[in-house]
Amino acid sequence: MMDVRSHTRSCTGRLSFPRRSLLLACLVLFLVGCTASQSETTVPSQQASQAIYAYLEARTKENVDKMVQLSCAAWEEQAHIEAVSFRGRQARLQDATCADNGSDGEFTLVLCQGKIMTNYGGESRELDLSHRQFKTIFDHGEWRMCGYK
Numbered sequence: 001m002m003d004v005r006s007h008t009r010s011c012t013g014r015l016s017f018p019r020r021s022l023l024l025a026c027l028v029l030f031l032v033g034c035t036a037s038q039s040e041t042t043v044p045s046q047q048a049s050q051a052i053y054a055y056l057e058a059r060t061k062e063n064v065d066k067m068v069q070l071s072c073a074a075w076e077e078q079a080h081i082e083a084v085s086f087r088g089r090q091a092r093l094q095d096a097t098c099a100d101n102g103s104d105g106e107f108t109l110v111l112c113q114g115k116i117m118t119n120y121g122g123e124s125r126e127l128d129l130s131h132r133q134f135k136t137i138f139d140h141g142e143w144r145m146c147g148y149k
Helices: 017-041 046-060 064-069 073-084
Strands: 092-104 107-120 123-128 134-139 142-148
Touching (some): 046 064, 046 073, 046 092, 046 107, 046 142, 064 073, 073 142, 107 142
Antiparallel strands (some): 092 107, 107 123, 107 134
16 A cells, blocks of 8 residues: 555655655755856866967968967968968977966967077068967857957
């Protein structure tokens, strides 16, 4: 015979064990869902500078595919142009470091120090990375280069 109290409130007004267990399980699932949702929407800002450093490395190596992969949709065409700008110039990074440097609207700004060194026809040139800030945006779970400020 089935105990009626196991499926209803007891005479004292408390939830029975099965209902309490079900309620507790639902609460745990809700909290787990909230935590997972929060971690997906949390934007890890320290990775913005890492994406720009990777973009600069790809640029000095004339790696168009990597530069486009690291770019937002609005910057992809410019990434193609920048990729060929050092063609045949033996570009390399020198003492380059990048760090987050605030925000500008929807963009996280990154400031880099160091230089891109090039050599063309025996003439050395350098591009000081600190003269402009890089605009990044968090898009499809990744930080992406999206222009200069």
